[in-house]
Amino acid sequence: MGRLTSIIAGIALGLMAGMIGLLATQPGPLALPRALAAVLTSPGLLENVARLAAPIAVAGSGLALAYRAGFITIGSEGQMLLASLASLYLIAYLDIGGPWSLLAAVLVGAVWGLVPGLFRAYAGVNEVLSSLMLNYIALSIVNYLVSTSLREGAFTQTRFIGEDKVLEAPLALGIALLTALGLEAFLTHTIPGAAMQAYGSAPRMAKTYLATSRRIILQAALASGAAAGLAGYLMLTGFQRGFTAMSTTPGYGYMGVLAAWLGLRSPLGALGAALLFSLLATAGYLLQPQGVPGSMALLVQALAVLATVTLLSRGGR
Amino acid sequence: MADLHGIVVAALANTVPLALAGLGEALLERSGRVNLGVEGLMAVGAAVGVLAGIHLGNPYPALVIGGLAAALLSLLYVIPVIVLGADQIVAGLALFFAGTALADLAGAATGGAPAPPLVGSPWDPVAASTLALVVASTLLLYRSWLGVEIRAVGESMEHAQARGLRVAQIQGGLAIAAAFLAGVAGAYMALALHNGRWYSGITAGWGWIALGLVILGYWSPPGVLLASLLAGALLSSRTLLAAHGVNEAIADMAPYLAVLASLLVMSLVAGRRARPPSMVWRRE
Numbered sequence: 001m002g003r004l005t006s007i008i009a010g011i012a013l014g015l016m017a018g019m020i021g022l023l024a025t026q027p028g029p030l031a032l033p034r035a036l037a038a039v040l041t042s043p044g045l046l047e048n049v050a051r052l053a054a055p056i057a058v059a060g061s062g063l064a065l066a067y068r069a070g071f072i073t074i075g076s077e078g079q080m081l082l083a084s085l086a087s088l089y090l091i092a093y094l095d096i097g098g099p100w101s102l103l104a105a106v107l108v109g110a111v112w113g114l115v116p117g118l119f120r121a122y123a124g125v126n127e128v129l130s131s132l133m134l135n136y137i138a139l140s141i142v143n144y145l146v147s148t149s150l151r152e153g154a155f156t157q158t159r160f161i162g163e164d165k166v167l168e169a170p171l172a173l174g175i176a177l178l179t180a181l182g183l184e185a186f187l188t189h190t191i192p193g194a195a196m197q198a199y200g201s202a203p204r205m206a207k208t209y210l211a212t213s214r215r216i217i218l219q220a221a222l223a224s225g226a227a228a229g230l231a232g233y234l235m236l237t238g239f240q241r242g243f244t245a246m247s248t249t250p251g252y253g254y255m256g257v258l259a260a261w262l263g264l265r266s267p268l269g270a271l272g273a274a275l276l277f278s279l280l281a282t283a284g285y286l287l288q289p290q291g292v293p294g295s296m297a298l299l300v301q302a303l304a305v306l307a308t309v310t311l312l313s314r315g316g317r
Numbered sequence: 318m319a320d321l322h323g324i325v326v327a328a329l330a331n332t333v334p335l336a337l338a339g340l341g342e343a344l345l346e347r348s349g350r351v352n353l354g355v356e357g358l359m360a361v362g363a364a365v366g367v368l369a370g371i372h373l374g375n376p377y378p379a380l381v382i383g384g385l386a387a388a389l390l391s392l393l394y395v396i397p398v399i400v401l402g403a404d405q406i407v408a409g410l411a412l413f414f415a416g417t418a419l420a421d422l423a424g425a426a427t428g429g430a431p432a433p434p435l436v437g438s439p440w441d442p443v444a445a446s447t448l449a450l451v452v453a454s455t456l457l458l459y460r461s462w463l464g465v466e467i468r469a470v471g472e473s474m475e476h477a478q479a480r481g482l483r484v485a486q487i488q489g490g491l492a493i494a495a496a497f498l499a500g501v502a503g504a505y506m507a508l509a510l511h512n513g514r515w516y517s518g519i520t521a522g523w524g525w526i527a528l529g530l531v532i533l534g535y536w537s538p539p540g541v542l543l544a545s546l547l548a549g550a551l552l553s554s555r556t557l558l559a560a561h562g563v564n565e566a567i568a569d570m571a572p573y574l575a576v577l578a579s580l581l582v583m584s585l586v587a588g589r590r591a592r593p594p595s596m597v598w599r600r601e
Contacts (some may be wrong), residue, residue: 133525140564258411
């Protein structure tokens with residue numbers, strides 16, 4: 001099957017599985033298309049979709065680049081978390097907003113993202129596992145800071161950024177589009193980008209571009225970390241606004257992982273997948289009061305990715 | 318000293334799920350496949366195990382049902398990857414997310430009610446079976462024809478296929494068996510370590526830790542058991558740290574840091590000399 005057909009069929013299969021899952025709930029399978037239609041026809045809800053899609057798209061774009069280079073990190077979750085805490089600190093505690101808080105987030109994301117890259121490049125540690133461990137470590141760090149130095153008031157929570165500091169939806173989506181376009185151009189039109197792609201598919205070919213595997217791994221780690229950092233900023237200023245103590249991570253970085261794969265490891269593809277995912281997630285929120293668990297959206301996303309990848313692997317032979 | 322005794326018991330109880338999940342994955346990886354979805358399989362095992370426990374009133378069949386649910390879910394890995402040839406890394410990740418989501422769906426049906434808990438003691442039948450499994454799988458791997466076949470497939474699928482070995486059956490069977498063990502591990506976490514209660518995120522990354530333990534235990538069943546004992550002890554040190562006034566969030570972090578550090582040390586020390594099954598975690 002062709003690429004586009006595979007993706008469309010994969011998404012359709014994911015949605016069908018979701019509707020079958022809804023058979024077990026009160027509102028029934030038709031609730032899903034109804035909720036999707038409700039989101040698509042409401043300007044207010046579409047604004048939420050855009051705000052949610054922006055960080056997922058940005059994280060997914062960076063991950064797409066890393067996956068092209070064969071660096072299978074899933075650390076975007078922890079990188080986003082720490083990055084958005086950094087920009088929260090600047091905005092709500094130091095009253096430094098705008099570009100500086102964005103820059104701080106990118107830096108923190110890049111540094112945290114570099115760790116599994118260093119581990120892989122210099123010690124050969126598998127990045128899937130190391131980046132996952134770092135997600136849990138990041139969660140602990142955030143919980144620690146939320147319960148100690150950043151704690152505000154009677155409850156275990158931080159300050160929240162004011163309504164006036166919340167990012168406009170079109171601006172958030174614009175940043176996401178620019179990031180995806182930039183990364184796409186980097187991959188296809190620059191020599192380091194070509195080296196990355198070559199390394200991912202055939203490691204020895206990268207030598208043609210005079211790039212060492214160490215440098216490519218570190219570049220991929222740094223770039224995906226920086227993107228996750230930006231995603232963390234977009235998450236905070238888009239809808240998160242502050243933190244309470246958490247038992248699990250919010251999961252938007254993981255959605256970025258799925259978006260990168262559904263987008264066939266292309267930054268622009270990840271943006272498209274992110275839009276679809278946030279549409280699904282928003283429809284999921286609408287269904288929650290009717291007794292549909294919020295995880296339904298994640299299930300549909302995961303199955304769509306699985307189906308797409310499977311269909312593609314058949315088409316490729 | 319009662320304190321120390323409690324910690325040792327907790328450490329051994331923590332070892333059981335880690336060893337079960339790690340053992341299954343180690344066997345699967347010996348056949349040349351990696352399933353990154355262990356965490357999702359454990360989550361489903363935990364949720365379905367608690368549900369079954371509530372309905373049956375007995376934790377032991379609930380463990381088995383949790384395992385069966387995970388084995389069923391693993392078809393989402395087996396069919397795309399082993400039958401249809403999809404990428405095992407992506408499929409494993411998708412399984413992780415699908416499992417997490419399905420567990421939340423099944424777990425919501427418990428309504429927070431507890432199942433009859435399994436009284437965790439190092440001498441319970443589950444711990445004894447875990448030990449027996451380590452012995453049995455060691456014998457299987459190194460002292461049986463099937464074991465030779467499994468390892469041959471893990472070294473080179475193409476050559477094994479050319480020799481007439483049933484590659485797909487071996488890998489598929491091991492993937493389903495490994496998923497069953499991961500499901501039992503998850504159910505054990507809920508029923509024995511969390512007093513029969515389910516909550517979202519209950520598996521707390523232990524499935525990922527188990528994947529790391531396979532590497533630390535160097536793909537051998539006794540090695541995985543040893544690594545699980547160490548990790549189990551580390552995970553139980555959390556209460557000790559908290560008792561000594563260490564911030565809870567920092568104490569939570571300790572086991573993940575330790576696994577990360579030991580992966581680093583392991584890779585630096587053994588990375589050059591010793592060798593994993595060649596079809597696994599393949600690098601340039």
